[in-house]
Amino acid sequence: MAISNVQVAYPGTRTENLVDLHHPSYLPKYIYEMTQGLLRPHRPKFSETVQPVTRQAQLSRQDYKNWNRFVGALGHQRPSPLTYYNSAGAFGLFELLSQMGINFSTILHLRGDMEFHNPDIKTKVGDLFTLHMHLEDVIEREGQCILVVSGTVRNDRDELIRSHRDYWFVRRCEQKYLDDCVYPKHFSAAPFKGMSKRVAELPKASGTGAEKRSFFLPPSAGHQFAKVSGDYNVIHTTTLGAKLCGQKRAFLQGYGSLNLCLHHINQTLSGDFKEFSMSFCKPVLLSQNLNLWIKDGSFELCDSEDHLLCFGSYTV
Known part of the structure; x- marks a missing residue:
């Protein structure tokens, strides 16, 4: 399951501002992006390379509290890795799908893979993390496809914390959208049947x-x-x-x-x-x-x- 090909920062990545989950403007911005994605005409485009995206997230004391409340963590339990990249990940995915012309209503999360790096590096309040995301491959299916989206999470010292690979099922992806696909199609649809x-x-x-x-x-x-x-x-x-x-x-x-x-x-x-x-x-x-x-x-x-x-x- 190694995700070795996504352990470096990507050249040409467009850096955006910090995604602040707790800022009053977050929810309106999220609703706007989600609405745009749902109203977007569904015309998948894979004829040119999708530009990688970068988003950042900062870990707050409230994030820790919300995380422990969600998992029901007790004081005597082993602490689990906090997926502190997710607020940034949502907006990164929004942009990737926008570039591909994919309507949000057509996608479904099939699988998520993670690799954990540098376990001795402990996270703390105030840590800033950078998430790089890119479209790695497109898997063809009959009238459908699966997007392979890979990424890395690095801290503010540029130390690699995690690598990710996610598989997103896309309905209504006719062959005409895939005929000129520039992606290598190295991955198989067999594991998802x-x-x-x-x-x-x-x-x-x-x-x-x-x-x-x-x-x-x-x-x-x-x-x-x-x-x-x-x-x-x-x-x-x-x-x-x-x-x-x-x-x-x-x-x-x-x-x-x-x-x-x-x-x-x-x-x-x-x-x-x-x-x-x-x-x-x-x-x-x-x-x-x-x-x-x-x-x-x-x-x-x-x-x-x-x-x-x-x-x-x-x-x-």
């Missing part, structure tokens, strides 16, 4: 060493994670918004689900994460009990009846 029909395996292994950790996902979880990530999309924070998108109720952001799993798995470890990968099969609806099954570097997040919602792997 049949994900929504995948069945949980680890609950069956409960007698052979699989560990089960259960917790309740409160109705406020989407809004709590929005305070950490800056992702205030109404499908995650309101029942009405979710119903307009065909869901029973609001569902947790992809990285919200990932970070909850990361935090709970972290409580079972004695070392630091090196890699963490998570695939999203079905929406993780709020107001429900969840089971997290863990065994030998693999994990599955299920509902109370052990229907699979997400799965992944990690190394330490």
Whole structure:
């Protein structure tokens, strides 16, 4: 799962101002960008290289409080890595999609991969982080495609903290939009086939060493994670918004689900994460009990009846 090709800063990156999640102008700006993305004519364009983007985020005391409130951290628990880049990441993704002419309503997060670097570097209040993002590849599917978006997070001493690779499914991507694609198409769509029909395996292994950790996902979880990530999309924070998108109720952001799993798995470890990968099969609806099954570097997040919602792997 190594993401070695994104461990350097990208030449030609356009540097923008700090994204301040706590500034009064943040939410109006977020709503504006989201609305523009939803109203944008959907005409994907891959005929020329998408320019990399750079955003910055600064870690505040409130970020720590919001993070601990979201994961339900107690004083005696092992602290988990805080995804302090997310508010900047939202605006970075906004710009990448704008350059590609992709309407926000057509995208779905399929998988998130992370590599953790320099674990001895501890974060503190006031730290400034720079997120570089670029489109690494485009995976073709019949009438659809998957965007491979990679990035790095560096601190203000230019030390590499994390590498990321995210896979975004794009509906309504006809072949005419892909015929002149300049991206190498090195990645395969095979790992994503049949994900929504995948069945949980680890609950069956409960007698052979699989560990089960259960917790309740409160109705406020989407809004709590929005305070950490800056992702205030109404499908995650309101029942009405979710119903307009065909869901029973609001569902947790992809990285919200990932970070909850990361935090709970972290409580079972004695070392630091090196890699963490998570695939999203079905929406993780709020107001429900969840089971997290863990065994030998693999994990599955299920509902109370052990229907699979997400799965992944990690190394330490």
